[in-house]
Amino acid sequence: MGILTWTWIIVGASFALYIGIAIWARAKTTGDFYVAAKQIHPVLNGMATGADWMSAASFISMAGLIAFMGRDGSMYLMGWTGGYVLLAMLLAPYLRKYGKFTVPMFVGERYYSQTARVVAVVCAIFVSFTYVAGQMRGVGVVFSRFLEVPINTGVLIGMAIVFFYATMGGMKGITYTQVAQYCVLITAYMIPAIFISIMLTGNPIPQLGYGSMLSEGGQQILGSSPGHLLQKLNEVQIELGFSAYTAGGAKTPIDVFMITLALMVGTAGLPHIIIRFFTTPTIKGARSSAGWALLFIAILYTTAPAVAAFARLNLIHSLNGKSYAEAPSWFKNWEKTGLVAWKDRNGDGKMQFAKGEPFKGKLEFEKDAAGAVKIGPSGERVVKSAFDEKNTNELYIDRDIIVLANPEIARLPNWVVALVAAGGLAAALSTAAGLLLVIASAISHDLVKNVLAKDTTEKAELLWARAAAGAAVIIAGYFGIHPPGFVAQVVAFAFGLAASSFFPIIILGIFWKRATKEGAMLGMVAGIAFTAAYIIYFKFVNPDINNAKHWLWGISPEGIGSLGMVVNFVVAIGVSMVTKAPPQAVQDMVASLRYPRTIE
Amino acid sequence: MATKERQAAYWKENLTYIVILLGIWFVVSYVFGIIMADTLDKTSIGGFPLGFWFANQGSEVIFVILIVVYVKLMNHLDIKYDVHEQ
Numbered sequence: 001m002g003i004l005t006w007t008w009i010i011v012g013a014s015f016a017l018y019i020g021i022a023i024w025a026r027a028k029t030t031g032d033f034y035v036a037a038k039q040i041h042p043v044l045n046g047m048a049t050g051a052d053w054m055s056a057a058s059f060i061s062m063a064g065l066i067a068f069m070g071r072d073g074s075m076y077l078m079g080w081t082g083g084y085v086l087l088a089m090l091l092a093p094y095l096r097k098y099g100k101f102t103v104p105m106f107v108g109e110r111y112y113s114q115t116a117r118v119v120a121v122v123c124a125i126f127v128s129f130t131y132v133a134g135q136m137r138g139v140g141v142v143f144s145r146f147l148e149v150p151i152n153t154g155v156l157i158g159m160a161i162v163f164f165y166a167t168m169g170g171m172k173g174i175t176y177t178q179v180a181q182y183c184v185l186i187t188a189y190m191i192p193a194i195f196i197s198i199m200l201t202g203n204p205i206p207q208l209g210y211g212s213m214l215s216e217g218g219q220q221i222l223g224s225s226p227g228h229l230l231q232k233l234n235e236v237q238i239e240l241g242f243s244a245y246t247a248g249g250a251k252t253p254i255d256v257f258m259i260t261l262a263l264m265v266g267t268a269g270l271p272h273i274i275i276r277f278f279t280t281p282t283i284k285g286a287r288s289s290a291g292w293a294l295l296f297i298a299i300l301y302t303t304a305p306a307v308a309a310f311a312r313l314n315l316i317h318s319l320n321g322k323s324y325a326e327a328p329s330w331f332k333n334w335e336k337t338g339l340v341a342w343k344d345r346n347g348d349g350k351m352q353f354a355k356g357e358p359f360k361g362k363l364e365f366e367k368d369a370a371g372a373v374k375i376g377p378s379g380e381r382v383v384k385s386a387f388d389e390k391n392t393n394e395l396y397i398d399r400d401i402i403v404l405a406n407p408e409i410a411r412l413p414n415w416v417v418a419l420v421a422a423g424g425l426a427a428a429l430s431t432a433a434g435l436l437l438v439i440a441s442a443i444s445h446d447l448v449k450n451v452l453a454k455d456t457t458e459k460a461e462l463l464w465a466r467a468a469a470g471a472a473v474i475i476a477g478y479f480g481i482h483p484p485g486f487v488a489q490v491v492a493f494a495f496g497l498a499a500s501s502f503f504p505i506i507i508l509g510i511f512w513k514r515a516t517k518e519g520a521m522l523g524m525v526a527g528i529a530f531t532a533a534y535i536i537y538f539k540f541v542n543p544d545i546n547n548a549k550h551w552l553w554g555i556s557p558e559g560i561g562s563l564g565m566v567v568n569f570v571v572a573i574g575v576s577m578v579t580k581a582p583p584q585a586v587q588d589m590v591a592s593l594r595y596p597r598t599i600e
Numbered sequence: 601m602a603t604k605e606r607q608a609a610y611w612k613e614n615l616t617y618i619v620i621l622l623g624i625w626f627v628v629s630y631v632f633g634i635i636m637a638d639t640l641d642k643t644s645i646g647g648f649p650l651g652f653w654f655a656n657q658g659s660e661v662i663f664v665i666l667i668v669v670y671v672k673l674m675n676h677l678d679i680k681y682d683v684h685e686q
Contacts, residue, residue, distance in 0.1 A: 071637065071651075071652050071655055071656070074633060074652075074655030074656050077655070077656060077657075077659075077660060078629045078633055078655065078659050078660070081659070081660045081663055082625065082629055082659065082663055084663065084667065085621070085622070085625050085663050085666055085667060086622075088667045088670060088671070089617075089618045089621065089622065089667075089670055090618070093674075207657060208646075211646050211647035211648040211653075212646075212647055213647070228647040229647070230647055230648065230649070230652075231647070246641065246648075246649045246652040247638070247641065247652075248637065248638065253634055253635060253637075256634050257630060257634050257635070260629065260630070260634065261630075282685050283685060284671075284674075284675060284678070284684075284685065287667075287670070287671045287674060288671045290667055291664065291667035291668050291671055294660075294663060294664050294667055295664050298660045298661065298663070298664050301660050302656075302657045302660055302661065305656040305657065591607075594607070594610075594611050594614075595607055595610065595611075595683040596678050596683055596684055596685045597683050597684060597685050597686060
């Protein structure tokens with residue numbers, strides 16, 4: 001069977017499974033809808049959190065980014081896992097003890113202020129929408145590449161599925177679907193990695209394989225001399241003018257440090273992750289489910305650098321110095337999608353891979369009058385974009401190709417390719433659903449029930465929640481079809497914002513009884529204002545000077561959230577010390593969060 | 601021990617655990633994986649330069665272990681100070 005047939009079968013089967021689960025796990029009460037009635041076993045909650053957390057970016061893009069960044073890419077690996085340690089020790093058990101439905105609710109009650117709650121609602125909605133637009137786009141991209149439907153149709157199909165199970169099942173439906181989605185995505189990620197690891201090193205565990213010696217088969221495939229895989233990779237990298245793969249690259253240690261910190265703290269401040277810990281039956285369970293979540297996430301996150309190293313080595317050996325006719329078939333297949341391209345700079349008929357981006361601006365192909373892409377002398381699609389004169393690179397390789405084309409690079413059967421498509425969709429859909437729930441609960445519970453119409457009955461509130469989830473899906477889909485040109489840039493926003501707004505005031509709210517509402521609000525405002533101003537200045541107002549020479553202490557906009565967090569802490573603590581202490585009832589509430597059992 | 605003192609002692613011990621474990625969290629990722637990575641890279645273990653390994657995989661594995669240790673310690677502590685859930 002062809003790739004296309006396999007993809008429809010596997011993707012169709014996985015969708016049918018998600019819908020089946022949604023029907024089985026319908027939400028009947030607001031408790032079901034917001035926190036799955038607090039009945040989720042810690043292991044299942046760990047899996048659901050894993051799927052909730054690992055988005056299209058983790059699944060599709062991360063390994064590719066690492067393959068091109070070398071050791072610097074570790075900032076994603078550490079940054080997107082380290083936050084769970086913070087969650088387990090500083091947030092999850094106490095917020096679970098608090099025992100209500102949403103993050104804004106905690107902020108409002110702890111800081112005895114409706115204003116604080118509304119500010120938190122706005123932050124939660126903004127952060128979640130930023131994120132969800134990217135997921136919907138990811139769904140559309142996977143559909144268009146694997147199922148050959150237009151991106152917009154892909155987005156619409158994705159919307160319909162999420163609409164169905166998010167509005168019907170709420171948190172309960174989403175949780176069980178996410179458990180299934182975790183299983184799909186981890187299988188899809190591991191199978192190609194295991195096969196490639198065996199192929200190159202003979203070691204079936206990819207996490208260890210990429211530190212092993214190349215096997216004889218591996219040497220043959222790569223046309224390489226014997227040695228450790230990483231050592232060989234370093235050698236060819238240096239030969240081609242790159243820095244060694246295992247050494248630090250373009251970024252300074254201070255920047256890597258600050259970006260890692262912003263990602264970790266941002267993770268711990270993301271509302272869709274925090275609310276997952278509201279769903280366990282006990283506080284003990286909230287702690288342990290953070291551990292399970294990280295274990296399930298780490299399976300993928302420790303494999304990603306292996307995939308990156310395998311692919312990098314494979315890429316260089318199969319393309320550099322080869323003519324177009326000698327290039328492997330995956331190169332030609334993916335050329336059609338515009339994810340890879342070659343333009344013969346020096347006219348020697350061979351592909352040269354070197355440091356730097358080959359073309360200036362966006363990649364465009366020459367087209368004839370009928371709109372078909374022109375074919376060059378070697379059979380390649382002719383690139384219209386001009387060369388960047390600063391380097392000698394001839395190959396354009398999109399970062400996403402590393403994971404998407406992995407099974408083809410390893411010559412795996414067609415059903416594995418189809419599985420990767422289903423895995424990418426599972427990653428994007430599960431994250432989208434988790435985010436939509438945050439938006440829905442922020443609107444129905446925090447705004448409608450507690451600010452606008454306090455007499456709303458539970459039944460009406462449930463209806464509001466479903467309507468809000470539905471409306472959010474439609475808005476997210478709109479952004480998926482008409483992506484704002486700056487989606488990639490806004491991701492830095494989501495983490496920076498979560499790091500500089502929620503994280504400090506939740507931590508202070510739990511660990512410091514004296515934190516006051518004035519302190520919290522000014523802290524949040526100062527943290528966000530500082531972070532947003534810095535990002536907007538370098539990303540939108542003055543992108544030409546967005547480089548280390550002009551940054552504050554060498555910190556890039558991606559890492560500035562760490563400093564925003566410090567600003568928030570300093571302002572919140574300073575202001576709290578000079579304002580009136582919180583009411584006794586609030587201080588007692590804070591005290592009670594610290595002990596799993598309330599003792600009167 | 602009176603309830604109040606017992607609770608205070610429980611909280612103090614919890615904070616001690618957190619400080620120690622987050623200290624390790626900081627050292628394996630920020631110190632070994634970033635600040636000292638170049639120095640550690642001079643040593644290799646099983647084909648991995650050490651700093652690179654901490655940054656790539658080591659910190660993630662240790663993060664998981666840290667949470668497991670914390671969960672075990674706290675389950676024990678909850679019972680020791682009689683603040684566990686019923």
